[in-house]
Amino acid sequence: MKDKFKVFDAHCHIYPEKIVDRAVPATDRFYDVTSACRGTVEDLLRENDEAGVDLSLVESVATTPKQVPSINRFIAAAVSAHPDRLCGLGTLHPDSEDLEADVRQIVSLGLKGVKLHPEIQGFKVDEARCMPIYELCTAYRLPLLMHTGDKRYDCSNPDRLLPLLKKFSGMTFIGAHFGGWSLWEEAYKTLAGLPNLYVDCSSSFYRMTPGSVKKVVSAYGTDRVLFGTDYPMWKPESELDYLFSVGFDDEDLKKMLWDNAASVFFPEQI
Ligand SMILES: [Zn+2]
Numbered sequence: 001m002k003d004k005f006k007v008f009d010a011h012c013h014i015y016p017e018k019i020v021d022r023a024v025p026a027t028d029r030f031y032d033v034t035s036a037c038r039g040t041v042e043d044l045l046r047e048n049d050e051a052g053v054d055l056s057l058v059e060s061v062a063t064t065p066k067q068v069p070s071i072n073r074f075i076a077a078a079v080s081a082h083p084d085r086l087c088g089l090g091t092l093h094p095d096s097e098d099l100e101a102d103v104r105q106i107v108s109l110g111l112k113g114v115k116l117h118p119e120i121q122g123f124k125v126d127e128a129r130c131m132p133i134y135e136l137c138t139a140y141r142l143p144l145l146m147h148t149g150d151k152r153y154d155c156s157n158p159d160r161l162l163p164l165l166k167k168f169s170g171m172t173f174i175g176a177h178f179g180g181w182s183l184w185e186e187a188y189k190t191l192a193g194l195p196n197l198y199v200d201c202s203s204s205f206y207r208m209t210p211g212s213v214k215k216v217v218s219a220y221g222t223d224r225v226l227f228g229t230d231y232p233m234w235k236p237e238s239e240l241d242y243l244f245s246v247g248f249d250d251e252d253l254k255k256m257l258w259d260n261a262a263s264v265f266f267p268e269q270i
Contacts, residue, residue, distance in 0.1 A: 005253055008261040009048070009056045009236055011145065011176060011202040011228025015039045016074055024232055030120070037232035041078045044231055045085055051237035057265065059089040059115040059145070065096040069105060076109035087265060089115040089145060094129040103136045112265040113143035118155035120147070125156050126164055134168045143172040143264050145200070149180030149187055157183060158190035165194050172264060174198045174226060178216050184208065188219040198264060200228035205242045213246050222252040226261045
């Protein structure tokens with residue numbers, strides 16, 4: 001089954017060797033899970049070989065503005081060491097002194113967009129200090145992948161996202177975890193149909209049934225869903241196996257596994 005499809009994993013986290021064994025357990029505690037994989041580039045590439053993943057979009061999140069340039073350099077270095085296996089997103093922080101300089105760095109490093117995580121970075125998506133980020137993503141045509149949804153907090157829930165996505169209609173936005181982690185039903189009921197919205201399926205299968213996955217995917221449309229694993233939290237192989245078990249036809253699988261992500265992150269090749 002897997003050999004039939006090219007696979008683009010549009011949501012992966014990687015960490016430098018010297019911090020990986022602290023960083024991954026910290027995320028695990030936040031989400032009350034135990035990550036299945038290690039979180040280094042070498043481990044990701046090994047997992048991808050096993051699973052039949054051709055290309056991974058890698059990212060890392062800055063918790064302070066000072067970390068932004070070095071994280072972006074780390075991601076770009078990983079991509080340039082494995083240009084046929086990886087592509088990358090940059091990080092930004094709303095409290096940066098010079099957001100436009102950070103965005104220019106992302107562009108000059110060849111990164112394909114921006115990743116934000118409101119709950120971990122400590123902001124609500126509709127705060128005034130975030131607006132320049134959305135303006136810059138629009139102006140520089142950088143797709144924005146954002147962690148979305150958490151019923152324990154009120155940072156990136158669907159009712160905050162809806163007006164934002166309408167206001168920044170020229171920005172391509174990817175709502176991770178089907179647009180609303182832990183709020184899957186509320187998310188698609190609020191957000192499905194927005195023309196600038198894509199979602200990824202990462203870190204969702206473990207809390208859903210195949211039937212509910214089918215329902216959520218059909219609400220957004222198979223043109224709007226990207227395959228993503230949230231590596232290292234989940235094994236790429238088991239996430240792929242789950243997607244194949246849901247019962248989508250080949251045409252829909254091809255879109256979700258490759259075409260949709262390629263059109264978002266490599267529009268020049270379409
Ligand atoms: Zn993520």
